[in-house]
Amino acid sequence: MIELTMQDLSDIVGGQLVLADADSADSTISGEVHTDSRKVTPGALFFALPGESTDGHLFVGAAAELGASAAVVERAVDVAITQIVVPDGVAALATLAREVVARVRGRGRLKVVAVTGSNGKTTTKNMLRAILEQEGPTVAPFGSFNNHVGAPISMLGVDDDTEYLVVEMGASAIGEIASLIRIVTPDVGIVLKVGLAHVGEFGGPDAVETAKSEMVTDLPETAVAVLNIDDPRVVRMADKTRASVVWFGLDDRAEVRATDVVGSASGTSFTLLVDETSIPVDLRILGEHHAMNALAAIAATRALGVPPERAVAALGGLAKAARWRMEVQPREDGVVVINDAYNASPDSMAAALKTLAQVTAPDQRSVAVLGEMAELGEFSDEEHDRIGRLVVRLNIRKLVVVGHAARHIHNAAGLEGSWDGESVLVADADEAYDVLREELRPGDVVLVKSSGSAGLRFLGDRVAGVDG
Template sequence: MKMQLAEIAHAVGAVNDFEQWRSISVTSVAFDSRHLQPGGLFIPLTGEQDGHQFIQSAIDHGAAATLWARDLATAPADFPVIQVADSLKALQALAQYYLTKINPRVVAITGSNGKTTTKDMIASILATQFNVTKTHANFNNEIGVPMTVLSMEPNTEMLVVEMGMDRPGQLDFLSKLVAPDIAVITMIGEAHIEFFGTRDKIADAKMEITHGLSEDGIIVYNGDEPLLRDRTANLNLRKRTFGQRETTDLFATNIEATSTSTSFTTNLWPDKSFTIPMIGTYNVNNALAALSVANVYRIRPENAQKALAAVNLTENRAEWVKGTVGEDILSDVYNSNPTAVKQVLAAFSQTPVVGKRYAVLGDMLELGTQADAMHADVASAIDPDKISHIYLVGSHMIALQKRLAQEKPDLPVTHFNAKSLPALTLALQDILTADDQILLKGSHGIHLEQVLAALQESKEK
């Protein structure tokens, strides 16, 4: 990004006179003064803290200018200031302006589970034939999406944007902000059901991603999901479906799994085998979503094969890592919901192993009044013949502990409260061997990443 302040001021509707600064150029934006690059535009946002108080830090880090949603008398003297009514709205307006200026094709992705992995897969495939910018990490909300847009290089041809939500209307806003050419919905689960009440209402909210679709836009969605089939039936949009059933436009055949990868063929390219460096049929669905987008943009299947095999995945999304003693750790500690837990348990239970399999399951958050019942229902996905010991973390996991005691009394189960992660770590270090596998799965708020880090350090450290 490179724009003069005069252009930025016009885009954000500046309310002050800054004639003396109009020709100054900025080359990036940041709302965290610590992450500002020299020549950047500082965006002081107001949340738990008021970003305006960090203006000196921004200047010290090389800011070329700043937005300012306060009285000019409180702004730094002799420094380029663009006064706006609301700095967040100004950030969003600037992103919309810049998006129109660069004019890439936009692919937007949402879903209760798998959206980050699908984003990574789509970006990897499109990058074989186009210049691509994708959402960094989980920058997928009202701040993150504009920041993703403003991170585009001028030669960007494809923008791949992840969109999250935790309330009705959020995807409506984000979709209209970027006006996607393709909207992808990976699946409907229970994530954030605390705020919605039912999966039906979650599906309604996910469908908001179509509200900003361009005139000839396409919706790509999981055709195995009745809630999505019902809601797309009467939509006057082009549609592409993927899934495991032959009734979808793109479905997988001949799925074969190893401990670290999954291979499959498809109905559209029956002579081409695709391999992804991860386990689970649910990840095959994510790959099918990406291949559906690839097909729209006429990506050569040979290129898609190479891209999926070498996809660079965002950290802590069902990735295999090595522990200190040589154990294989399946780390999936960024987020969690009942559907995702059941899926990863099913996949983990099928991986070849010489020693034993252990599973650490942390609380799934934001499930509201249904939380304990949904935690207890995870018992149906746990096979005592495949998993030697279950370790549970958090208050809601007590419900699962009780259910397992009733239905699978021979399965060893140990419960820890969320503040006892060091004790859990020690218990795991005492039993794990180089031949074992262990799954770590929980919502980010449980902080199982601390257990992961400890298992990758030596006991002496």
């Protein structure tokens, strides 16, 4: 964060300044900003936010012990640390992020790129970081910091030297992306896809489309909207923005286009067609669907002046999409685990299964370990059923379905094919581990996939013998 005095910090968030004995109103703070006391480093600013299961005010003391310089609180606590008391900690966080980004923009050449979509946000954000950090000082979070708390925390990582800020914007309701856009208006806004992720919370696909379109509706004429030409719902967003539109995708009309997309066990390759040139692209990331994420990142950075050749070179050095996202975890006995269980939607589940079928050699056995796709609401039974049928149609050799909420995957697989023991329904991750320990043999390729709430990413680590 940029350097601020305690008084300046208090004035920005509209709080009451309660100074510790060792501080004055002119004392400065410029450290990291955290809401998790366990991550606090010396000089940090700690936001004590109330949560669903705990209250950040209980950890102000822990933050102080780790060296935090100040805490933003909703009520003063009996801890020897400077405190700024505000009515609403989340609102104060957003206000501070807005002001800090505005000051950095006003003093330098900061450009902001924001990305949203039902799938692929974090991978695309990581691709953007890989490209832009080769061009200049770049701030982009490690991990999926994309909500009303995580996104402002990401923004507060900028300082006066920062040239590029990459922000991931997620939503579980209409209005949430719009609120993030009001904090920081992007120079480039990306919409990847409108799918069924969180559709249960939104109330239907039309509501998801409305929410994702908030990325571009308030962009100024000077901004660029990077849109997926292959998704009809995203295409409609071009009529809702004043920004210049750049299309990416597989369609011949896309300005940034991919052809000859090929997935293999070593990664994904395609030919990039842009600016009347063709450039071979080799990604070390599993899954043909990641070609679309790469196109979005190339299109966005091209809008910022980065030559596509340099963007492609940077992407070639990206070893994996992110932790627990198509993460290849080979074992010494020849079993290969593909741990993609950070999150799941019908689209990403189907893409992961297609990748499993694609990368499994004829002399290997494909094994899918699948858990619940959460937050699908009324679409849940139908979409889990569809995934079970897809498993059979892709000729996946073994299916382990984990948890009652995912049972329709198991049931549909049994109805789709004349299986005899190829699909097993187990109660939990421990039971799944016991089954896999008995069943797996050298050469097996194992996909582990579920929503984060099912916790199968830890099962994937356990099967692979990887320490968390």
